[in-house]
Amino acid sequence: MLNKQRIIDSFNKQGLMKTLGAELVSIEEGKVSISCELSEKVSQQNGFFHAGALTSIVDSACGYAGLSVMPDNADVLSVEFKINLMKPANIEKVIAIGKVVQAGKTLVICEGIITDPKEEKIYAKMMATMICVRDKN
Amino acid sequence: MLNKQRIIDSFNKQGLMKTLGAELVSIEEGKVSISCELSEKVSQQNGFFHAGALTSIVDSACGYAGLSVMPDNADVLSVEFKINLMKPANIEKVIAIGKVVQAGKTLVICEGIITDPKEEKIYAKMMATMICVRDKN
Amino acid sequence: MLNKQRIIDSFNKQGLMKTLGAELVSIEEGKVSISCELSEKVSQQNGFFHAGALTSIVDSACGYAGLSVMPDNADVLSVEFKINLMKPANIEKVIAIGKVVQAGKTLVICEGIITDPKEEKIYAKMMATMICVRDKN
Amino acid sequence: MLNKQRIIDSFNKQGLMKTLGAELVSIEEGKVSISCELSEKVSQQNGFFHAGALTSIVDSACGYAGLSVMPDNADVLSVEFKINLMKPANIEKVIAIGKVVQAGKTLVICEGIITDPKEEKIYAKMMATMICVRDKN
Numbered sequence: 107m108l109n110k111q112r113i114i115d116s117f118n119k120q121g122l123m124k125t126l127g128a129e130l131v132s133i134e135e136g137k138v139s140i141s142c143e144l145s146e147k148v149s150q151q152n153g154f155f156h157a158g159a160l161t162s163i164v165d166s167a168c169g170y171a172g173l174s175v176m177p178d179n180a181d182v183l184s185v186e187f188k189i190n191l192m193k194p195a196n197i198e199k200v201i202a203i204g205k206v207v208q209a210g211k212t213l214v215i216c217e218g219i220i221t222d223p224k225e226e227k228i229y230a231k232m233m234a235t236m237i238c239v240r241d242k243n
Numbered sequence: 244m245l246n247k248q249r250i251i252d253s254f255n256k257q258g259l260m261k262t263l264g265a266e267l268v269s270i271e272e273g274k275v276s277i278s279c280e281l282s283e284k285v286s287q288q289n290g291f292f293h294a295g296a297l298t299s300i301v302d303s304a305c306g307y308a309g310l311s312v313m314p315d316n317a318d319v320l321s322v323e324f325k326i327n328l329m330k331p332a333n334i335e336k337v338i339a340i341g342k343v344v345q346a347g348k349t350l351v352i353c354e355g356i357i358t359d360p361k362e363e364k365i366y367a368k369m370m371a372t373m374i375c376v377r378d379k380n
Numbered sequence: 381m382l383n384k385q386r387i388i389d390s391f392n393k394q395g396l397m398k399t400l401g402a403e404l405v406s407i408e409e410g411k412v413s414i415s416c417e418l419s420e421k422v423s424q425q426n427g428f429f430h431a432g433a434l435t436s437i438v439d440s441a442c443g444y445a446g447l448s449v450m451p452d453n454a455d456v457l458s459v460e461f462k463i464n465l466m467k468p469a470n471i472e473k474v475i476a477i478g479k480v481v482q483a484g485k486t487l488v489i490c491e492g493i494i495t496d497p498k499e500e501k502i503y504a505k506m507m508a509t510m511i512c513v514r515d516k517n
Numbered sequence: 518m519l520n521k522q523r524i525i526d527s528f529n530k531q532g533l534m535k536t537l538g539a540e541l542v543s544i545e546e547g548k549v550s551i552s553c554e555l556s557e558k559v560s561q562q563n564g565f566f567h568a569g570a571l572t573s574i575v576d577s578a579c580g581y582a583g584l585s586v587m588p589d590n591a592d593v594l595s596v597e598f599k600i601n602l603m604k605p606a607n608i609e610k611v612i613a614i615g616k617v618v619q620a621g622k623t624l625v626i627c628e629g630i631i632t633d634p635k636e637e638k639i640y641a642k643m644m645a646t647m648i649c650v651r652d653k654n
Contacts, residue, residue, distance in 0.1 A: 121286035122293035149258035156259035157321045158299020165295050184294045188325035188462040190489050192482040208466040325599040329619040345603040395560035396567035423532035430533035431595045432576050436569020458568045462599035
């Protein structure tokens with residue numbers, strides 16, 4: 107059964123998400139969305155979203171998508187990811203959507219996108235490998 | 244000739260670097276270092292550096308390493324990168340070092356690491372493709 | 381207009397595709413499929429498809445998907461790619477499908493999958509950056 | 518203690534390596550080299566080494582570098598890798614060198630390069646995540 111609360115609790119403990127002004131939008135089994143508004147604090151040299159800010163929120167979205175399919179006593183860590191930044195993200199608000207594409211016992215493979223709130227354009231795509239860390243107590 | 248000032252100017256315009264408390268440590272031709280201190284504002288759920296914060300500073304280090312070998316009228320954009328997060332970064336301060344490994348006219352390939360200030364351990368490794376955007380005016 | 385013949389001609393010049401027993405299945409604008417049958421010559425130590433054989437055909441599929449949207453005087457080269465191998469490919473025949481997800485003037489970003497002939501399971505996913513090389517003569 | 522024989526045995530079972538004409542050059546703890554000669558059977562459309570052939574041998578080199586640090590009852594599988602193809606490999610013979618950069622109990626992170634026999638130029642760089650599969654009987 108989907109345990110939304112542990113994702114909300116974990117997200118709220120991620121200081122970086124607060125720093126970036128990121129917000130959890132939705133949690134489904136295997137799919138998590140996070141939004142972020144453009145401001146000077148997440149910008150690169152031209153005033154667009156910094157690749158690092160986009161990567162941060164889509165990494166969190168992928169990680170929590172992974173956590174949503176992991177056992178209750180597990181925690182999630184990013185093993186690695188790759189992201190293609192396809193267009194300059196010169197828009198007011200972005201949505202990061204992370205989805206599980208393959209869930210193993212140890213590793214969970216996720217895909218993520220950065221899109222606009224209407225999901226009309228894709229600004230970046232991520233492929234990520236997450237690891238399930240058990241017995242976290 | 245290495246134009247350090249344009250890198251300093253561009254870095255200072257990256258709102259995200261200020262937000263994360265990141266600082267330019269050194270600029271050489273083809274190599275740029277950036278530091279960041281651990282604080283709640285760059286943390287993940289366990290209080291370590293968030294993968295996204297590490298990625299942000301090493302992406303900037305790689306990007307500016309790339310810019311350091313590009314013509315004066317060029318700007319740099321990240322096309323894509325991949326990062327492996329090898330150890331939880333549970334240390335007080337990290338250094339991101341970006342280096343050019345192959346400089347073409349259009350694309351510059353860089354490698355980056357996240358290390359401790361004494362460069363004894365490597366916490367993450369990045370491989371990045373940067374593009375030289377000309378005639379930026 | 382889609383120029384299928386130059387893709388067929390280029391594919392036929394790829395000695396590696398012949399070596400692997402790979403065959404062009406279909407060519408559409410922005411989408412190319414290639415098949416390969418399991419045999420000892422493409423195997424790894426357990427008799428499954430070698431990751432390298434899968435990568436070779438999905439790299440070609442992505443490259444030709446990219447070429448299908450490039451000008452007639454252009455050639456395509458792989459800049460980089462990343463692949464996640466999600467399941468051991470212990471099946472008789474695989475299909476590699478490459479699709480363009482973002483076509484710029486210089487760079488074309490593609491996604492590829494390795495699937496079974498009925499497209500029921502995905503064995504591997506690739507994200508690739510292709511470059512358009514002009515004036516090839 | 519380094520068990521070279523199991524790497525030699527496993528390599529000899531990889532049908533793809535024979536197909537490509539690849540040869541094991543050296544095995545050290547955490548480092549494996551494989552060579553391959555240019556011929557029509559490993560070529561792309563311009564007669565150079567196909568990216569897929571290069572990737573195949575450097576994936577095997579990374580995998581066996583990983584296996585060289587794993588327990589005797591383990592086998593190795595590629596989870597994912599990313600490769601940057603930095604120069605067209607228009608040379609008579611290439612060497613793929615795989616090295617372990619981080620060895621965990623479950624995951625081993627490796628780096629690989631494609632170079633010429635004198636190791637003067639680097640044609641491609643790989644970063645790979647390998648998994649240790651235990652109890653293979």
